[in-house]
Amino acid sequence: MTENNYWQAVALSRDLGVNPRRIWWNNRPLVLFRGAEGIAALIDRCPHRHAPLSAGRVVAGAVECPYHGWRFDGAGHCTHLPGLLDQMPRYRLPAFRAHEQGGIIYLSEGEPMGTPPAIDAAGTLRLRLMQSAAQGRLIDVAENILDATHTHFTHRGLLRGLSAKRYRVQVEVTGGPGWVEAAYSGEDRQQGIVSALLEGARVRTIGRYRAPGIAELEYWGPKGLVLSTTFHLRQATADMVEGIGILAGPHQGLWGWLKMQAFTPLFRIALAQDRRMLALAAANAGHGPAQAPLIGPLDFLRADMAAIDAGLLPAAATTPLRHQIEL
Ligand code: FES
Ligand SMILES: [Fe+2]
Structure with a gap:
């Protein structure tokens, strides 16, 4: 970029x-x-x-x-x-x-398009602003935030249950100029501690990438948005990514507020788990012959994220895709 x-x-x-x-x-x-x-x-x-x-x-x-x-x-x-x-x-x-x-x-840099995104949307409460840093390249860190398939392993017990149980879900991948998203629906309630704290039935989870390095996760319940996390990431140095994170959710009264207070430390644990894995992978990437990471069949966003970073229209903008997977 x-x-x-x-x-x-x-x-x-x-x-x-x-x-x-x-x-x-x-x-x-x-x-x-x-x-x-x-x-x-x-x-x-x-x-x-x-x-x-x-x-x-x-x-x-x-x-x-x-x-x-x-x-x-x-x-x-x-x-x-x-x-x-x-x-x-x-x-x-x-x-x-x-x-x-x-x-x-x-x-x-240059003439910015529009004003900064409004993070205090109507009816939405901004819960936390945080800063974080991770080793690696921006695309890897952004993908990690949006990637649903690592949660079983990297966040076992926290974002997922201890059992290996998976559920059939629908994934819709769509995009436009400068953005691509994967929407997961049909997911049953997830089993981890964080899910137990936060949600009733989860109806839809959306992971979205937007230029220049913004990773957004949204959890939608039957009555609307339950929680959103937005990370503005930037490549600080060649091997370090820094980010500003915004956690936001609807006004839910005292009970909602208490749940959020409990959620924040768990969220930090999840971030630490991700940071550790990203650091291990980044350090390991340089060993052996140079090799680009493999884009597997469940890595729905990676190729389009790279296209967006290169200033191109993501493929999902012209060809939206639907998949069934077990998550
Ligand atoms: S005034 Fe800045 S280096 Fe001399
Ligand atoms: Fe993670």
């Missing part, structure tokens, strides 16, 4: 105070800071002697380099060069578009 014209969640508002902060995006360090005109994001490398601006401080809405004190405003213009009496030269650092909304900081 070279161009990124979508808004992408990269940090939580509560983690950016008065000091500048570094984040990684596609192998580039960026500095986030609260500028005179709101959130600002620049390349985190002073053009003078390459010191990290994130190690400096924010003065009058500009980030000040810790080495010689040059200052850069939110648009990347050098606004102050200590000791200089003559006219300021025109120096400019590359700047990214930044936007803060609902406790989340979003970035975009």
